[in-house]
Structure formats: C-alpha cells, structure tokens
Amino acid sequence: MIRLQHISKIYESGGQQTAALREINLHIKPGDIFGIIGHSGAGKSTLIRHINLLERPTTGQVVVDGVDMTALSYRKLQEERRSIGMIFQHFNLLSSLTVKENIAFPLRLAKLPQDKVQRRVKELLGLVGLESHADSYPSQLSGGQKQRVGIARALATEPKVLLCDEATSALDPQTTQSILSLLLAINRRLNITIVLITHEMQVIRSICDRVAVLDGGVIVEEGAVADVFLKPQHRTTRDFVAQVADLSEMDVPGDRSPGSRTRVRITFIGEQTYEPVLYETMSEMNVPFAILQGTISRLKEIPYGQLVVELHASGNEAAQTIAALQSRGLDVEVLTYE
Ligand SMILES: Nc1ncnc2c1ncn2[C@@H]1O[C@H](COP(=O)(O)OP(=O)(O)O)[C@@H](O)[C@H]1O
Ligand SMILES: [Mg+2]
Missing domain, CATH: 3.40.50.300 (P-loop containing nucleotide triphosphate hydrolases)
Known part of the structure; x- marks a missing residue:
C-alpha cells in the first residue's frame, strides 16, 4: 500500500x-x-x-x-x-x-x-x-x-x-x-x-x-x-x-541462593497463555520452580504472558528443562546461570 x-x-x-x-x-x-x-x-x-x-x-x-x-x-x-x-x-x-x-x-x-x-x-x-x-x-x-x-x-x-x-x-x-x-x-x-x-x-x-x-x-x-x-x-x-510498567523487572527479588538455580524469562503468546504448559512440563521433568514475577496482558487482541521463573535446577538438568519448554513452543530466555 x-x-x-x-x-x-x-x-x-x-x-x-x-x-x-x-x-x-x-x-x-x-x-x-x-x-x-x-x-x-x-x-x-x-x-x-x-x-x-x-x-x-x-x-x-x-x-x-x-x-x-x-x-x-x-x-x-x-x-x-x-x-x-x-x-x-x-x-x-x-x-x-x-x-x-x-x-x-x-x-x-x-x-x-x-x-x-x-x-x-x-x-x-x-x-x-x-x-x-x-x-x-x-x-x-x-x-x-x-x-x-x-x-x-x-x-x-x-x-x-x-x-x-x-x-x-x-x-x-x-x-x-x-x-x-x-x-x-x-x-x-x-x-x-x-x-x-x-x-x-x-x-x-x-x-x-x-x-x-x-x-x-x-x-x-x-x-x-x-x-x-x-x-x-x-x-x-x-x-x-x-x-509499559507491567513488563519491568523492578519487582523481581534479588538472587538469594545462586548455584543450584537457573532464572529464566518465559514468554507465552496466544492460546498457550491460558494452558498449563509450564506446570505440565515441570512435572514431567520433575523440576521444582518458583514464579518470581508475572504478567498476562494483551497486544491488540492477542493474549500474551511473561513470567520470570526460577528453576531449582542447574547445568544439564536446567538445559534439558529449557529444551522441554521450548519444544512446547514457549520462548525461553536465560537470565542468570549459576
Ligand atoms: N521545517 C523544518 N526546518 C528545519 N528543521 C526542521 C523542520 N522540521 C523539522 N526539523 C528538524 O528535523 C528533526 C525532526 O523533526 P520532527 O520530524 O518534527 O520530529 P518529531 O515529530 O519526531 O518530534 C528535528 O531536528 C527538527 O528540528
Ligand atoms: Mg512531531
């Protein structure tokens, strides 16, 4: 045009x-x-x-x-x-x-x-x-x-x-x-x-x-x-x-126990925003996790979510968990390594 x-x-x-x-x-x-x-x-x-x-x-x-x-x-x-x-x-x-x-x-x-x-x-x-x-x-x-x-x-x-x-x-x-x-x-x-x-x-x-x-x-x-x-x-x-304040990381608590944990930012877009993909994948991998910060909103009419999650895993185990999340179509960005 x-x-x-x-x-x-x-x-x-x-x-x-x-x-x-x-x-x-x-x-x-x-x-x-x-x-x-x-x-x-x-x-x-x-x-x-x-x-x-x-x-x-x-x-x-x-x-x-x-x-x-x-x-x-x-x-x-x-x-x-x-x-x-x-x-x-x-x-x-x-x-x-x-x-x-x-x-x-x-x-x-x-x-x-x-x-x-x-x-x-x-x-x-x-x-x-x-x-x-x-x-x-x-x-x-x-x-x-x-x-x-x-x-x-x-x-x-x-x-x-x-x-x-x-x-x-x-x-x-x-x-x-x-x-x-x-x-x-x-x-x-x-x-x-x-x-x-x-x-x-x-x-x-x-x-x-x-x-x-x-x-x-x-x-x-x-x-x-x-x-x-x-x-x-x-x-x-x-x-x-x-x-747009809801995506800022101001509210994420500091790293309390580095070493055995890996912090990631996971982005969901579209319908997966409402599905239990995170819970299911973590259960399969048997990795405990904590959600440090999260937001769900909309871009025009597309729902999206962004979570900062701390995996209680490191090294190989963390890498496998991240790969499993990615294979379900999620976007995963590593924020801190041990
Ligand atoms: N008619 C003009 N004569 C000389 N400089 C101009 C004129 N219009 C804009 N500029 C300059 O061009 C640049 C871009 O201006 P502008 O397009 O108005 O920016 P914005 O809309 O993003 O604020 C600025 O440095 C401005 O001073
Ligand atoms: Mg202008």
Whole structure:
C-alpha cells in the first residue's frame, strides 16, 4: 500500500543543514495499522508528512497504492491527496465553523453536490458518535470530541489511508483509549490502512499490527508488534517497552541462593497463555520452580504472558528443562546461570 524507498530528508535553514531522515525504507501493507514510535525530534512528523508529500524527500521515492507520489504534477498530487486523510495532535479544526461545517469542508473543496454533502456528513457524524453535536462549535467540545471531528473530516473523502500525527498525545489516558478503539473500528469496518506516529508504547500495544522505531532519523528496529514488544533488540526500543510498567523487572527479588538455580524469562503468546504448559512440563521433568514475577496482558487482541521463573535446577538438568519448554513452543530466555 505504502512504500518508502531510500528516503532521506535534509532541512536547510540559515546555512545550517539538519538530516531529519536517513535512508528510510518501509513497506506498509494494505489494511495494517502501522505504528512509528520515537522520541521528540526523532523525525516522526517529517516521516509521516512524506506519505502525502506535505514534505518532499531530498532523495528517494514515495509510492502509495502503486502511484509514485514524487513524480506527480501539482494537480495530480492534489487529487491523490484526497485518498489520504490526516489527523493531528491539536486537531486543526476551523474554530469559526460548526462541527457539521468542519466535516463538510473537504467535500466542498471537492465540489460535491449539496445533497450528497449533507448525506455524507450525517453518516460521518454517526460513525464517530457526534450526532448530537452537529451544530456545536469546536470551543464547546472536549478534546476527545474534537479529535472525533478531526477523524470524521479526515474520512469525508473516503480515503484509503489515514495518517495520524500524535493524534492522542493531547488527550488523557481514558480518552486516548476511546479514540484508539474508534481508529481500530474504522480500520476494520472500512478497511482503511492506518499509519500512526506516537511516543507512547501503550498506543502501539493497543492497536498496531506492526511497528517501526525511529531514532535520530533512522529506523533502528521494525517488525510485528508482538515480536518487537516481547523481544526488543535495540536500546531505544527497550526504553519504550519499559514505559509499559507491567513488563519491568523492578519487582523481581534479588538472587538469594545462586548455584543450584537457573532464572529464566518465559514468554507465552496466544492460546498457550491460558494452558498449563509450564506446570505440565515441570512435572514431567520433575523440576521444582518458583514464579518470581508475572504478567498476562494483551497486544491488540492477542493474549500474551511473561513470567520470570526460577528453576531449582542447574547445568544439564536446567538445559534439558529449557529444551522441554521450548519444544512446547514457549520462548525461553536465560537470565542468570549459576
Ligand atoms: N521545517 C523544518 N526546518 C528545519 N528543521 C526542521 C523542520 N522540521 C523539522 N526539523 C528538524 O528535523 C528533526 C525532526 O523533526 P520532527 O520530524 O518534527 O520530529 P518529531 O515529530 O519526531 O518530534 C528535528 O531536528 C527538527 O528540528
Ligand atoms: Mg512531531
């Protein structure tokens, strides 16, 4: 759906050059919710603005749904942009227009006949749950309601892609979840590809299928959310994962009796999360164990569990136990050896 190929972006201002993006290669599949996470200044906004060519790359190509965006005339580009909606951290609504008029705005630009505009606006108000606020002004709405207007406006021209630039960063956690649920519903119901950027791992964990980690204008890690979240490789990724407190190891007690014990982290994904695989394997191996820390949660709708377990075994016996756990499909990482 979206291919970014060898994108680099160098800003020049006052004789100063800033390399905001370096050699970005991304492939976003149709229907995916693709997250890009990074700290402030990492280049996230620059990156997402390349998808609809609000920024032009210094080098490289942007291909959306088979169309090379970088090669289009201005007119053609304006047309293509209608198939890419965008929402923003600070909503960017027109304060002098009502909710209804804000949503109708892109349809009027596209010169849709008045009766069709009205029908479409009504549909969109329903989709985002704002029927009763059609005639309100933005100043009369809460942050969450404003973002719902932003979403309805972005969807007005029936885009194939929705870009979200920190769309929940100005909202409290509860409102954030309700907006994320709405985005997920839109992705499923309308089959729209969503690209979202954020500095919050919680956002990625809630709704994304895949994630790229951006650091200093470079993608340092990319993959399925479950893989990146449960097995972060890069330091920056680990920092983001640590934001989600239930996976931190703060609560694991210190090693009290090293020597005959082996500490491991076991990861369960999917249905095995709810099955007695650990108990069964340990019984078969006849190895006592203690659970030091554990969490069960969800990545989007996939259940996962992570346990830090101390096996009362070492050497060969521990290695065999670990192999037995792995043969049942569990991911086992050794944390300490004797
Ligand atoms: N229009 C611009 N002119 C010059 N430098 C810019 C411009 N926009 C962004 N930058 C610089 O590019 C880098 C990435 O910025 P940005 O994409 O806004 O990061 P993020 O959205 O991750 O916070 C920063 O160093 C920023 O100062
Ligand atoms: Mg930004």
